[in-house]
Amino acid sequence: MKKSRFSFKRFNSIIKKEFIQVKRDRISMAIPIMMPIVMMLLFGYAVNTNVDNIPTAIFDQSKTEDSSKFIETFADSKYFIITENVDNEKQLADLVDSGKVKAGLIIPTNYSEKIKSNTNAEIQLVIDGTDPTTARTALSSGLLLTRTYSQKYTAQKLMKYGISAEKLPGISLKTKVWYNPDLENTRFTIPGLVGLILQNITIMLTAFALVREKERSTIEQLIVTPIKPSELILGKLIPYIVIGYAGFLFALALCVWVFKVNVAGSLGLLLLLGFLFVYCSLSIGMLISTFSKNQTQAMLAMVFVLLPSILLSGFIFPRAAMPKVIEFIGYFIPLTYFLDIIRGVMLKGIGLQYLWQDTLALLLFTIVILVIATKRFRKSLD
Numbered sequence: 001m002k003k004s005r006f007s008f009k010r011f012n013s014i015i016k017k018e019f020i021q022v023k024r025d026r027i028s029m030a031i032p033i034m035m036p037i038v039m040m041l042l043f044g045y046a047v048n049t050n051v052d053n054i055p056t057a058i059f060d061q062s063k064t065e066d067s068s069k070f071i072e073t074f075a076d077s078k079y080f081i082i083t084e085n086v087d088n089e090k091q092l093a094d095l096v097d098s099g100k101v102k103a104g105l106i107i108p109t110n111y112s113e114k115i116k117s118n119t120n121a122e123i124q125l126v127i128d129g130t131d132p133t134t135a136r137t138a139l140s141s142g143l144l145l146t147r148t149y150s151q152k153y154t155a156q157k158l159m160k161y162g163i164s165a166e167k168l169p170g171i172s173l174k175t176k177v178w179y180n181p182d183l184e185n186t187r188f189t190i191p192g193l194v195g196l197i198l199q200n201i202t203i204m205l206t207a208f209a210l211v212r213e214k215e216r217s218t219i220e221q222l223i224v225t226p227i228k229p230s231e232l233i234l235g236k237l238i239p240y241i242v243i244g245y246a247g248f249l250f251a252l253a254l255c256v257w258v259f260k261v262n263v264a265g266s267l268g269l270l271l272l273l274g275f276l277f278v279y280c281s282l283s284i285g286m287l288i289s290t291f292s293k294n295q296t297q298a299m300l301a302m303v304f305v306l307l308p309s310i311l312l313s314g315f316i317f318p319r320a321a322m323p324k325v326i327e328f329i330g331y332f333i334p335l336t337y338f339l340d341i342i343r344g345v346m347l348k349g350i351g352l353q354y355l356w357q358d359t360l361a362l363l364l365f366t367i368v369i370l371v372i373a374t375k376r377f378r379k380s381l382d
Contacts, residue, residue: 010227014235022239028205032247036197040254043193044186051137057084057101059092062111073149074105079141092126102128103138179347190259191346192315194251195338199281200306202244206285207298209236215294233374237282244278264349276362277338283369290376309335337361
């Protein structure tokens with residue numbers, strides 16, 4: 001018996017049928033617009049890992065001009081905001097326990113006498129360590145402010161004796177931050193969010209493609225036709241490629257126009273590799289669709305895929321800080337490679353000569369997943 005070949009006529013019929021179904025599905029049409037808006041607003045404005053204006057209580061036992069000047073150093077910084085002044089350590093402990101303050105500055109009684117007699121004055125900074133991110137910021141900022149104030153005070157004393165602090169030997173560190181000079185958190189988060197949104201949209205749309213056919217029993221109509229699995233899988237992907245890529249373009253536009261994170265590199269390269277990631281994510285959704293018998297199973301499979309991709313891809317947490325085993329698992333997540341691509345093109349402005357390995361990995365993922373999805377599909381009710 002002669003084996004039937006791939007038919008573009010049947011393939012086009014599947015595409016037309018799927019476009020009609022998508023057009024009637026208002027939720028599928030709204031997802032590429034609503035999801036980028038909601039997620040961009042949440043991660044762009046509400047979720048912020050930069051910590052400043054830490055509520056701080058002051059216990060000034062010295063109550064001198066010298067202690068007031070030191071307190072002003074903390075108050076004038078963007079890291080601490082003085083919200084309370086207490087009279088004893090018990091009040092300070094109560095404020096920390098209640099969560100009203102996250103840090104407390106304790107200045108000893110003999111503070112002024114010690115600095116005037118050229119001896120070290122020990123000031124204590126109490127930090128609430130229940131939130132490690134806030135605690136680390138308070139610790140590093142407190143040390144930096146104290147060191148800077150100490151150097152400034154020493155320089156002023158030397159000037160009284162006609163000695164310039166600039167003439168004293170020492171080590172100076174000149175720093176220069178590339179790609180993100182102001183260390184803005186959004187410049188790191190927002191490009192990665194474009195990739196995350198793109199993945200979520202495409203997997204969500206296609207994960208239910210074949211499942212809906214099964215639940216509506218329309219899969220039976222396909223079974224009695226000469227449609228091949230490859231024609232059905234590829235035909236169903238085309239409409240969602242259009243929708244998914246539209247979502248990618250919309251998210252990218254929000255990234256540039258709303259959050260002012262411009263594309264430093266080649267826009268054409270980014271759009272091309274974005275299309276590859278769209279196809280890869282759609283293939284994942286289609287694979288989920290072939291394994292699932294109902295929408296509940298498809299939803300559980302989506303969670304199983306999407307949650308690790310958020311945590312292990314480097315979207316939030318640096319992969320270099322993960323245990324080696326967990327970092328290795330991240331290599332099996334396509335989003336890992338696209339995050340390197342989009343951040344490399346948008347922030348660093350690098351080209352394919354630095355991104356070819358990530359591009360090749362995405363291409364291999366796409367081919368392998370698509371082949372498995374096609375072979376998984378069987379023209380049967382099982």
